[in-house]
Amino acid sequence: MKVMVVDDHDLIRKGIILLLESYADIEVAADAGDGNEALVLAMQTEPDVVLMDISMPNGLDGFTTTKQLIQQQPNIKVVLLTMHDEEAYIRQAIQSGAHGYILKKSQGSDLYEAIYHVYHGQRYYRTDLSEEQIEKMMKEKEKPVSPLTLREQEVLRLTVLGYTNKEIAEKLHISAKTVENHKSNIMNKLDLKQKHEMIQYGIKNYFSDMR
Known part of the structure; x- marks a missing residue:
């Protein structure tokens, strides 16, 4: 093999x-x-x-x-x-x-x-x-795959779990500015206008289940 x-x-x-x-x-x-x-x-x-x-x-x-x-x-x-x-x-x-x-x-x-x-x-x-x-x-495999990158999904998951930008930055070893950029990209990709819409998307797509 x-x-x-x-x-x-x-x-x-x-x-x-x-x-x-x-x-x-x-x-x-x-x-x-x-x-x-x-x-x-x-x-x-x-x-x-x-x-x-x-x-x-x-x-x-x-x-x-x-x-x-x-x-x-x-x-x-x-x-x-x-x-x-x-x-x-x-x-x-x-x-x-x-x-x-x-x-x-x-x-x-x-x-x-x-x-x-x-x-x-x-x-x-x-x-x-x-x-x-x-x-x-x-x-359920035929369901559409998330358009988000793995890092964007991590940022979204931590946002859903209630972490601040600063806390997310520390957890992922990136800057708070980069976290903000990721959030902006997420909202653009998903065509969302409000932060609460992003959180609802995260909950609906299982990101709150990730540890």
Whole structure:
């Protein structure tokens, strides 16, 4: 099974590669530090399975990269590897077409199991959500995907939860001015005029469920 590992943290990426190389039936074909690099390397190396981090820099997050990868190479299988176990993230994973979803706190054997299952054409989602909830989301897959970037969704989620611009800035390690810019972009994208409309949109679209 040819695997590509995509994660913007060198240490995490190298750790995963080391783990995968201990399995005789896995070959690490490539590794990438961001989504753009992943798209190029996938074309060059044609991996069977891609292990994909969700939060990555340089414009392309894991969801967007997954969607583009599958469009580019329909036979490729993608397992999202993340620390997020919230419904909104899992819903987006399903919308992106990801075949698997596994938490970074999982055991090494779970990672192997995820690769093995998706390689053999099965779905592998290991989260706190029940199989019934996952099934329901799979059936709702045709619902429109959020036009917001992952960072804009984070800003919106924290706004819904009642955090001030200053508190959001501290949590996301950005400036309060950048938070304000994100909010302005969110309102423009969603064609909203009032802050309360933005909060209503956030509640309706599950952002208050994200921790």
